[in-house]
Amino acid sequence: MRARLALPIALTAAISVAATACQSSSEAGAGPDAKTPTSASGAADYNPTPYDKLKDGGTYTTAGTFDDQGNPFNVNSTLTATRVWSWYNANAITFSPTGEVQYNPDYFSDVKVSVKGGTQKVTLTLNKKAAFNDGTPIDWTAIKATWKANNGSDKAYAASTTEGYDQITSVTRGKDDKQAVVTFQGVYASWPSLFSTFLHPKAAKVDNFNKAYVKKAHPEWGAGPYTVGKWDTHSGDITFVRNAKWWGKRGKLDKRVYVNLESTAALNAFKNGQLDYVTPGDAESLKQLKGLKGTEIRSGGSPFEYSLRFNTKSPVLGDKAVRKAIQESIDRTQIAKIQFQGLDYKEPLPGSALFYSFQKSYKDNVSAVLKYGPEQAKKELDAAGWKPGSDGIREKDGEKLEIGYTLLGDDPLGKATAGALTAMLKPVGVRLTIKKAADTDFASVLNERKFDLILSGNRSMDPFGARALCEFYCSDRESNLTGAGSPALDKEIRATADIPDLDQQAAAANKVERKALRNYALLPLFSGPSTYSVKKGLANVGATMFYSPLPETVGWEK
Template identity: 25%
Template sequence: MKRTVALLGVLAATLALGACAGPGREGGAAGPPQPGGTLRYGLSQAPTCSDPAQSGTNQTLYVTRQIADSLTDQDPATGEIVPWLAQRWQVSPDATTFTFHLREGVTFSDGTPLTAESVRANLDSIVHTLGGAKAPLAATYLAGYRGTEVVDALTARVRFGAPNAQFLQATSTPQLAILAAATTAKPAEQRCLGDTIGSGPFTYAEYRQGDKVTLAKRSGYAWGSAIFAHQGEAYPDGIEFTVVPESGVRTGSLISGQLDAVSDALPQDVPQIEAAGGQVATASNPGITFGLQPNVTRGPLRDRAVRTAVLRAINRQELVDTVLGPQFRAATSPLAHTTPGYVNLAADTEFDLPAAQRILDEAGWIAGADGIRAKAGQRLSFGVLFSQVFAGNQAVLELLQQQLRAAGVDLRLELASNADYTVRQNSKDFDTIYYNTTRADGDILRTNFGLDGRNLNDRDAIPALDAVLSEQLRTVDATERARLIGEAQRLVLAEGLWLPTIELSQAIGVAGTVRELKFEASARLQFYDTWLSGR
């Protein structure tokens, strides 16, 4: 496992700094765990798909993570990659070949066994069936995929055409979780309908899109991750996920005992939750911060000076203090501070309205009678496409709209449904798009900004940036890879390809009867060890 240690040295050091943000990562223990009961959870948004490979939003992943296991897991405290479905693995010195030795006796919930063929079918289906349109994150994790060799029933060898240093960590993500053949053989759309079959500690009992999801405990489950607090079946008999978009209703349902835990607890909710004997558990998401990604082929954002000025005109601390609260942080880089390879670029993201105004003046953008600038008959106006996947998005953007107006910039808010947002995102039909992407590996920069990734900027080649994004993927030395990821952050910011605002944190309202509600390494919830007391 020496190669594993080399790949993860920086990761462990970085995650250890941010793993316990906020008032607590789990409910305190109260006696020995008690199995039984149904945990009732209030989601702020509806899950978009029952298939973890196609899951993108936090609210969706809270559900899909429970029904499917991954080859490996990632320790949220240290960043170490640990066994799960794979007992052990070897990585070739050039990081092109990954050999996984699977646990014996693992079965999917339809009774079929986990085999090396299961691994091959899953990875092949992501590349050849789902692709980047349906599974954008999973597809980039498999960049350069050449196939999986079934060495024997329990040994799978995954090959890439070029070094892929990020792949081992990718095998711990929900997007590369292993599903049964009955699921991987289906078309993409049919995999989203609620009959997804995994090997996880829970199974789908009911899936009503946009309304409710019910999970049932998997009888006989005995192959949990090495970092789970216990082995055997999950403690809860089931989990009921109900979609409750209004934050006040979620909080009221938690306080009244109708729900046991809720997503996106707001700062004003905290006193009520604590007065009722609960708490707000928080964790900071690693990966790409929330920010605006400009389409550099249209409108005034084609002008790099405009992008630089907007970067300086954002008062990030005001966004945190006014809208979000102390469990959030102002972004100081394209990457969140809990991400491996993060570099603090606070000097380059510092709020400086006079500097923003000067940059626009020098670039020929002159303020009009209404205060909005123009150049050669074009107003300095552009839209921002966003959805409500995070409850604070609209309030953050409304304040950002005011901040940019002070610099003479007109920001138009374009709220879209999740479905319309996805269509416009995939077709790059926007001026800017507002989102974040969670992953505990700095390769997420290649996913979002690389020419072989999503490239939502719709940019042409930038040789310096393209070189470091490619080189970090080939680099197995942790220190050198971190240096390259740091340089990539600087270049993304310098080119104005990302205009960061805030780091996302999960803020989960938890009743006093809920114990051991835990976040995994990517700040998503893992309910396996959770138990209920006093109910």
């Protein structure tokens, strides 16, 4: 199944990524009496291999392409674009699979964090050799430019998230140009998420930030062990090659190739040996891939979540009573069974858009505000003036209670999910009309809010879930695709960002999320594992959780 990821979590908003796929059945392989675990899988499975155990050379090929907006800081960017970006731009801060911060010495030779008088300062000393491909030194001005483009002070920037950047009061030159001193208003505990990558000062100019990366790469503004070798804008295929201007560890691969293929074509290409990994989209796909000579299945946890989003700006869904009734009519357990059918995997129903059940900060906020109850939904629709018509579909003021559901692509699980939702809502008196759209229409459907209901997901790029609270629920954020919220709730949401202790901040964020979920505009449905079918010997690729292996560490075992 192609994951359709829509909202920014940390740095990314995303679509169609090679990570979630084979989710398994609540019945299969576990027996009818098997109990649902208390948390989703938090395991990683990616064949971790030291750099010196990798052979020099080889090509790594997967399905994927460059999405319309290639700047990961832009609100219209996707996870696919973020991953492509990482192959020819800085990877300065990464996280371990479980979320521990890792500084890349090829970019940051030293990092110091201090708090004095309640004010946090982060001093970033940049590698003396670090330079963009056009020769511009990577220095304090890149950190400053990245901050200015994302802090929300200039509304002309279509920034994915201002969270955290808006708590920085200054970025100044340190002892020399190679040192940036970042000063915060108060303490911002999850600051590493802000500078995991950064922009060339030219790329941070407003027109370039918004438009320069639209269907275009800018390798001259990039940096890293690889750079763009060939970019076919017609086919969408991309080839990365070693970067002669790279000062750090040499990339092990000769080439990194993305081939633009839909999920079915990608499955066949993998079976024919043309791709090095693929994500099986359902149980049948996994069955075809299991046991293929020279391949193996890698499956682990997944910091992904899929939610049903309600466009509160569409006429019927502007009524909160209607949204609540629809959510009460949806049996999330049945949706999960469809997604997990035929695979040996179980997880509890997700209760938050911020945290995952394998994280200590997680709380089941959905259950606190919503109970499955079609009969209750009928009563609420009656009270809201929606009366059953002669055909069973409710009416009010001559208007039918008819809701559109946008189905992207031809994925079998997507079709099955749409069918299940239709069947669940019909007895309550709601007609769900399936509106089909191509995968390639994903960005325009979401960004222009051309939907009533849509299923999409998000991948967390870092473990700081509370940081995403405003991106999901603030009424004044483009990234809040539902359009729900209020200035009063926005104020409560933003107040959580000022809490210096991560545990206390998470607790506050959970409380506010419960209030936000009472707008009944977003309903978490499932997460599932990350499952890959991979050619044997491919190292540092697979279910990595919060970890993003550095490009130079990806390759083939000796």
